[in-house]
Amino acid sequence: MSISLLLEMASSTDPDRTAVVSGDLRLTTGELSALADGGAGVVAASGAQHVAYVGAGGALLPLLLFASARAGVPVTPLNYRLSHEGLRALISRLPDPLVVVDDEYRDAVGDGFRVIGSAEFLAAARTAEPATEFPDPDSVGVVLFTSGTTSAPKAVELTHNNLTSYITGTVEFASAEPGDAALICVPPYHIAGVSAALSNLYAGRKMVYLTQFDAREWVRLVESEGVTSATVVPTMLDRIVSVLDTQNTALPTLRTLAYGGSKVALPLVRKALDLLPAVGFVNAYGLTETSSTIAVLTPDDHRVALGSDDDAVAKRLGSVGQPVPSIEVQIRAEDGTVLGAGETGELFVRGEQVSGRYTGIGSVLDEQGWFPTKDVATLDEDGYLYIGGRSDDTIIRGGENIAPAEIEDVLVEHPDVRDCAVVGPEDPEWGQIIVAVVVPAAGAEPQPEELRDFVRAQLRGSRTPDRVVFRDELPTNATGKVLRRELVSELNAKEPA
Amino acid sequence: MIKNGTRLQSQVCDTQVIVVRASEGLDDLRAGGAPLIPVGETAAEGLSLDPALSDGNLMGKRYVDEGGAEILVTKAGAGTLSIGSTPLAIKEAKPLPASD
Numbered sequence: 001m002s003i004s005l006l007l008e009m010a011s012s013t014d015p016d017r018t019a020v021v022s023g024d025l026r027l028t029t030g031e032l033s034a035l036a037d038g039g040a041g042v043v044a045a046s047g048a049q050h051v052a053y054v055g056a057g058g059a060l061l062p063l064l065l066f067a068s069a070r071a072g073v074p075v076t077p078l079n080y081r082l083s084h085e086g087l088r089a090l091i092s093r094l095p096d097p098l099v100v101v102d103d104e105y106r107d108a109v110g111d112g113f114r115v116i117g118s119a120e121f122l123a124a125a126r127t128a129e130p131a132t133e134f135p136d137p138d139s140v141g142v143v144l145f146t147s148g149t150t151s152a153p154k155a156v157e158l159t160h161n162n163l164t165s166y167i168t169g170t171v172e173f174a175s176a177e178p179g180d181a182a183l184i185c186v187p188p189y190h191i192a193g194v195s196a197a198l199s200n201l202y203a204g205r206k207m208v209y210l211t212q213f214d215a216r217e218w219v220r221l222v223e224s225e226g227v228t229s230a231t232v233v234p235t236m237l238d239r240i241v242s243v244l245d246t247q248n249t250a251l252p253t254l255r256t257l258a259y260g261g262s263k264v265a266l267p268l269v270r271k272a273l274d275l276l277p278a279v280g281f282v283n284a285y286g287l288t289e290t291s292s293t294i295a296v297l298t299p300d301d302h303r304v305a306l307g308s309d310d311d312a313v314a315k316r317l318g319s320v321g322q323p324v325p326s327i328e329v330q331i332r333a334e335d336g337t338v339l340g341a342g343e344t345g346e347l348f349v350r351g352e353q354v355s356g357r358y359t360g361i362g363s364v365l366d367e368q369g370w371f372p373t374k375d376v377a378t379l380d381e382d383g384y385l386y387i388g389g390r391s392d393d394t395i396i397r398g399g400e401n402i403a404p405a406e407i408e409d410v411l412v413e414h415p416d417v418r419d420c421a422v423v424g425p426e427d428p429e430w431g432q433i434i435v436a437v438v439v440p441a442a443g444a445e446p447q448p449e450e451l452r453d454f455v456r457a458q459l460r461g462s463r464t465p466d467r468v469v470f471r472d473e474l475p476t477n478a479t480g481k482v483l484r485r486e487l488v489s490e491l492n493a494k495e496p497a
Numbered sequence: 498m499i500k501n502g503t504r505l506q507s508q509v510c511d512t513q514v515i516v517v518r519a520s521e522g523l524d525d526l527r528a529g530g531a532p533l534i535p536v537g538e539t540a541a542e543g544l545s546l547d548p549a550l551s552d553g554n555l556m557g558k559r560y561v562d563e564g565g566a567e568i569l570v571t572k573a574g575a576g577t578l579s580i581g582s583t584p585l586a587i588k589e590a591k592p593l594p595a596s597d
Binding site: 001002005008009012013136137138161168170171172173174175182186192195196199200203205229231256258260280282284292293296298299324325 | 558592
C-alpha cells in the first residue's frame with residue numbers, strides 16, 4: 001500500500017486531532033492532509049521527477065513525505081550539515097529534482113537546481129490546485145543516503161510497500177491514548193525521522209518537533225506539551241541525562257523513551273534508568289535498508305535485566321532485544337553456514353519492510369530474499385540479539401578477527417573512562433594493531449597501562465589494546481555514529497608515541 | 498488472483514479494505530455477504546446487507562484467514578468480512594512499545 005493511505009486513514013478517522021506541533025505551527029490531521037494534497041499539486045505542476053529536501057525538518061518532513069507520495073514521486077531528505085560540495089553532489093544524483101530548502105541552506109544548494117524555499121512551498125501548498133495520485137505500492141517512495149561513515153554514501157530505495165509493511169507490522173492503528181504526544185528530534189534525513197512521521201501519525205500521537213536538538217529545550221518541551229514518548233540517539237541521551245542530573249525533573253508524563261541510531265554505552269543506560277525510574281526504556285535497532293526498527297528491547301526486558309542475578313538475563317541490558325514479528329533473522333558464518341545460538345557471525349534479515357536496494361547498484365538481497373546487514377551479531381538461547389558493530393570495523397591483527405565493540409564494552413565500564421572507540425590503524429608487523437581512543441571521565445587521568453590491564457583481566461590477551469590514546473571527545477556524526485575512519489586516518493598519519 | 502495493495506469496497510456498507518497479503522481465497526472476499534469490488538466501481542443493484550453477516554468490522558484492524566490472506570480495514574462498515582460465508586478473524590498483535 002502507499003504511505004498516502006496512512007494519512008488518509010488518520011485524517012478520515014479523526015480530522016480534528018492535532019497531528020503536528022512544530023514551532024508556532026500546529027496542524028490537525030485534516031489540515032495536514034489538505035496541505036499534502038496542495039503540496040502534491042505544487043510538485044506535480046513543477047514537473048519534477050523527485051523531491052529533495054534540505055532543511056531541519058519539523059512539519060515540512062511529514063508534509064513532503066505525503067505531498068510527494070500524492071504527486072507520485074519519491075522524496076529524499078538530505079543532510080543539511082554536509083558541505084556545499086557534498087550536498088550538491090548528492091542532489092546531482094537525483095533525477096530531475098525539485099529542491100525544497102530552508103532559507104539557511106539556500107547558498108549551500110546553489111543555483112544549479114530547481115529550488116523552492118520551504119516557507120514558499122508551504123504557502124503555495126495552501127492555495128495550489130490539489131493533486132492526488134495513487135502511486136504503485138511497489139514504486140519507490142523515499143530515497144535516503146546512507147551516512148557514509150565507512151564508504152561513499154549509497155542511495156537506499158524504500159518502496160511504499162517497504163514503509164507501510166513496517167508501519168502496519170509494528171504499529172496498531174489509532175492505538176495511542178487520547179492526548180499522547182511523541183517528541184521527535186531525530187534528523188529528517190535519518191530513517192528514524194521518516195519512520196517517526198509515519199508511525200506516530202498512524203498510532204494517533206501528536207508529533208511535537210524539536211528541529212535543533214538542545215537538551216534543556218527537549219526537557220522543556222516534554223513538560224509543556226505533555227510528551228508521552230520520545231526517541232533519541234546516544235549523544236542526545238547523554239546530554240539529556242546531564243541536564244536531568246542537575247535539574248531534578250522526573251518528566252512525569254513520559255512513558256517511553258526509545259534510544260538507538262548507534263550503540264549506547266551501558267553505564268549511560270544504567271544512569272538513565274536510575275534517573276527516570278518510571279519511564280519505560282526501549283532500545284530500537286534497525287537500518288536505513290530495513291525501513292527502521294527490526295529489533296526491540298522492551299521496557300520489561302530492561303527492568304528484568306537490571307534486576308536479575310542470572311548473568312545470562314542481566315547481560316540482555318546490552319542486547320537490542322528480539323526481532324519484531326514481521327522480521328526473520330539469521331546469523332551466518334563467512335562461508336554462509338547458518339549459525340546457532342551463542343555463535344557470532346554476520347546478521348542477515350528478511351521481511352517485507354526490508355529493501356536492500358540501492359540506486360545504481362540494484363538489490364543486494366540473496367535468492368531467498370535475505371539482506372546482509374554487515375553487522376556482526378549473536379543470538380542467545382532465548383532469541384535476544386546482540387550487535388557487535390559493523391563487520392567493516394573488524395580489526396584483523398596478525399590474522400585474528402577482533403570486533404572493536406567487545407573491547408569497547410569492557411573499557412567503557414572503567415570508572416575513569418567517559419567514552420571510547422577501538423580502531424585498527426595499519427601496522428607493518430601485524431597488519432593492523434588495536435588502538436583504544438579514550439575520552440577520560442571529568443577530572444580523571446587514567447594511565448594507558450592501567451586501562452590495558454583492565455581489559456586484559458577480562459578478555460583474552462589478544463584483545464588487549466596495543467596502544468591507548470586520549471582525546472577530549474570522539475568525532476561523531478549527527479546521529480551519534482563514531483567517525484572511525486577519521487580516527488584511523490589521524491592515527492595512520494602519526495608515528496606511534 | 499487479486500494483487501497485494503488492491504483497494505476494495507463493499508457494495509452494501511461503508512467498508513473499504515486494502516489487500517496486505519493476497520491468497521486464492523480472497524477472490525471470494527465479502528462484506529455483509531456481498532462480494533467486494535474495486536474502489537471507485539459502482540455497486541450492483543438489489544444487494545443488501547445479510548443480517549447474519551452484520552457484526553461489522555473495525556477501522557485499522559488487520560483481518561486474516563487460515564489460508565494466509567491478510568487485509569487491512571481502511572474504512573469501517575457494518576458488514577462482517579468473510580471469505581464465502583466464513584468470517585475472517587482479527588489479527589491479534591502483541592503491542593510493541595513506541596520505538597520511533
